[in-house]
Amino acid sequence: MLRLHNLTRAYELGGERAGVFDVSLEVPAGCLAVLAGPSGSGKTTLLQLAGLLDEPDEGEVILQGQRVSRLPEKARCDLRLRRLGFVFQSFNLVPVLSALENVMLPLQLQGLHEAAARQRAAETLDQVGLSERMEHRPGQLSGGQQQRVAIARALAPRPVLVLADEPTASLDHAHGGPLMDLMATQCKASGVSFLVASHDPSVIARANLVFRLQDGRLTATEGAA
Amino acid sequence: MILARLALRNVLRNRRRTGLTLLVVIAGFMALSLAGGFMAQTFDGLSQAAIRGGIGHIQLLHPSALEGDEGQSLEFSIPDGEALAARLRQDPAILDVLPRIQFMGLLSNGPKSVAFLGTGVDPGREPKFMAVLDSLKDGAKAKGGEGSRWLATEVGSREVILGVGLAKSLGAAVGSSLTLMSTNKEGGLNAVDVEVVGLQDVGLRELNDRLLTVSLDSAANLVDAGPARSRLSILLKRPGDTALELPRVQALAGKEVQALPWFELASFYKQVKLLYLAIFGFMGLVLFLVVLLATANTLLMSVMERVREFGTLRAMGLQAGQLTSLLQWEGALLGLSGSACGLVLTLLFRVAVNAMHLQMPSPPGTSHGYELNIHWVPMVYLGVFLGLQLTLQLSALFPGLKAAKLRIVEALRHV
Numbered sequence: 001m002l003r004l005h006n007l008t009r010a011y012e013l014g015g016e017r018a019g020v021f022d023v024s025l026e027v028p029a030g031c032l033a034v035l036a037g038p039s040g041s042g043k044t045t046l047l048q049l050a051g052l053l054d055e056p057d058e059g060e061v062i063l064q065g066q067r068v069s070r071l072p073e074k075a076r077c078d079l080r081l082r083r084l085g086f087v088f089q090s091f092n093l094v095p096v097l098s099a100l101e102n103v104m105l106p107l108q109l110q111g112l113h114e115a116a117a118r119q120r121a122a123e124t125l126d127q128v129g130l131s132e133r134m135e136h137r138p139g140q141l142s143g144g145q146q147q148r149v150a151i152a153r154a155l156a157p158r159p160v161l162v163l164a165d166e167p168t169a170s171l172d173h174a175h176g177g178p179l180m181d182l183m184a185t186q187c188k189a190s191g192v193s194f195l196v197a198s199h200d201p202s203v204i205a206r207a208n209l210v211f212r213l214q215d216g217r218l219t220a221t222e223g224a225a
Numbered sequence: 226m227i228l229a230r231l232a233l234r235n236v237l238r239n240r241r242r243t244g245l246t247l248l249v250v251i252a253g254f255m256a257l258s259l260a261g262g263f264m265a266q267t268f269d270g271l272s273q274a275a276i277r278g279g280i281g282h283i284q285l286l287h288p289s290a291l292e293g294d295e296g297q298s299l300e301f302s303i304p305d306g307e308a309l310a311a312r313l314r315q316d317p318a319i320l321d322v323l324p325r326i327q328f329m330g331l332l333s334n335g336p337k338s339v340a341f342l343g344t345g346v347d348p349g350r351e352p353k354f355m356a357v358l359d360s361l362k363d364g365a366k367a368k369g370g371e372g373s374r375w376l377a378t379e380v381g382s383r384e385v386i387l388g389v390g391l392a393k394s395l396g397a398a399v400g401s402s403l404t405l406m407s408t409n410k411e412g413g414l415n416a417v418d419v420e421v422v423g424l425q426d427v428g429l430r431e432l433n434d435r436l437l438t439v440s441l442d443s444a445a446n447l448v449d450a451g452p453a454r455s456r457l458s459i460l461l462k463r464p465g466d467t468a469l470e471l472p473r474v475q476a477l478a479g480k481e482v483q484a485l486p487w488f489e490l491a492s493f494y495k496q497v498k499l500l501y502l503a504i505f506g507f508m509g510l511v512l513f514l515v516v517l518l519a520t521a522n523t524l525l526m527s528v529m530e531r532v533r534e535f536g537t538l539r540a541m542g543l544q545a546g547q548l549t550s551l552l553q554w555e556g557a558l559l560g561l562s563g564s565a566c567g568l569v570l571t572l573l574f575r576v577a578v579n580a581m582h583l584q585m586p587s588p589p590g591t592s593h594g595y596e597l598n599i600h601w602v603p604m605v606y607l608g609v610f611l612g613l614q615l616t617l618q619l620s621a622l623f624p625g626l627k628a629a630k631l632r633i634v635e636a637l638r639h640v
Contacts, residue, residue, distance in 0.1 A: 081542020
């Protein structure tokens with residue numbers, strides 16, 4: 001479903017060469033995959049390349065058999081809207097919109113009519129256990145609830161792949177575990193794949209596939225989809 | 226519509242800052258539209274003063290009449306002006322035609338003689354269309370002006386109305402007998418004894434010092450005009466059609482005479498209009514600049530505060546152009562709400578100011594002030610609204626482009 005082929009993206013950080021170098025990996029459909037490694041190992045950089053937020057210096061991103069990393073920004077933007085979902089460490093919800101409106105936003109950007117978007121967003125929020133909090137704004141929700149809204153926002157447009165950057169880093173253990181369970185459930189239920197960047201052992205423990213990174217290089221692959 | 230809704234929420238996000246920006250837009254709207262209303266009052270007043278001061282909507286005159294001074298009375302005249310006037314009165318678009326004889330000479334009380342600028346007018350027609358009775362009313366307030374009345378319509382009456390300054394220089398009052406002297410068409414000197422029946426204050430000091438009005442019949446006799454007339458002032462049934470009717474009137478009048486509209490003949494009106502347009506144009510430019518900078522600053526600050534949010538939206542699939550549109554919507558909403566509030570406040574302010582009947586000081590060269598009456602001119606309000614809206618869209622352009630150019634990965638890292 002997602003294949004990263006010999007990806008290299010280098011940049012200067014504090015006078016040293018950082019980034020990812022010659023990384024190749026494959027994430028099958030319906031798989032919960034984790035990019036594991038210490039800080040500075042290149043997890044976020046690789047996630048951004050896979051999410052078409054950045055262009056590689058070398059190599060290719062292949063999504064559902066299509067080479068997509070060299071497409072023009074407009075086409076990559078459209079792919080992000082229709083096939084990819086994003087979950088960020090600090091949730092990144094739009095603070096002036098309610099939970100429901102946050103989830104509706106990508107659907108309406110896709111061109112869905114308001115009523116249809118509202119219905120699907122409500123269904124998705126229900127799936128993540130937030131049917132009682134739909135009209136609350138992010139500031140009125142706990143960290144765990146905000147991250148659930150973020151997952152609902154990523155899932156509602158029915159993407160093929162959700163990219164999550166340290167999704168449990170801002171949550172305590174009591175909230176982080178259930179959130180990962182929710183992702184694992186969604187993988188099985190809807191066939192969507194998750195590629196999660198994390199060094200949290202509880203996240204790694206729930207993964208089908210673990211890609212270990214060190215200094216921007218893939219050092220090991222564990223598990224099977 | 227999702228962008229419009231998001232823009233509305235964003236505008237309401239920082240209410241104090243939005244409120245301050247709106248105050249700038251409202252102040253700009255009020256200042257510009259009130260200035261526009263004041264200008265409209267001034268232009269309207271000056272145009273009416275010119276038209277009803279004797280020019281009419283269109284004036285017919287000899288082609289050389291405006292080029293140089295006449296050597297003698299009626300040197301540049303319309304040879305058979307009365308016949309032409311009678312013919313033009315038959316035209317369905319023309320309300321009436323007022324013939325005039327312009328002449329110069331000396332007015333004497335015996336020991337003292339003063340030069341005058343005389344106009345012979347039809348005493349029957351003139352008060353129907355021109356503001357002569359209004360200026361007489363003002364003249365009546367002047368010393369010696371008590372009992373002022375308009376010229377008698379009987380043929381052969383030898384009555385004059387004097388400008389208040391001219392009367393003062395001769396020590397004349399209503400009822401005084403004076404001698405009027407002028408040259409006829411052949412250059413010969415002619416004189417006639419006249420009685421002062423009224424004083425006139427036309428509002429311009431220089432004109433008040435020289436102005437003299439007599440009946441057309443008296444003027445024609447004095448300068449031996451026969452059917453010749455200096456000018457024909459044409460009043461149209463539809464004043465707004467002046468420019469439209471001009472070529473037709475010219476064709477009707479023939480090539481021997483020149484037809485000119487009031488706005489080309491009223492030099493004071495033209496000068497004041499140019500001056501006002503320059504002053505208020507500059508003021509408007511400064512105001513638009515203030516609004517532009519204030520709103521651009523607000524929107525730019527709001528962009529800088531939302532860098533990560535924009536990064537998230539872009540990551541989710543919002544196109545760069547849509548981000549620019551979002552900022553355009555925010556500018557549009559600021560403009561719309563500012564203009565709406567500005568319109569309401571302007572109308573209230575206008576009603577309050579007009580109800581106060583404030584007296585404005587005399588403009589330069591005039592002898593009395595006027596009441597402030599800010600006009601309601603929908604086109605001015607529309608123009609101000611469109612101008613401000615354009616300014617707001619322009620001010621949103623730079624922040625919008627800046628937001629659109631953000632690198633997503635850097636925006637997501639922004640703290």
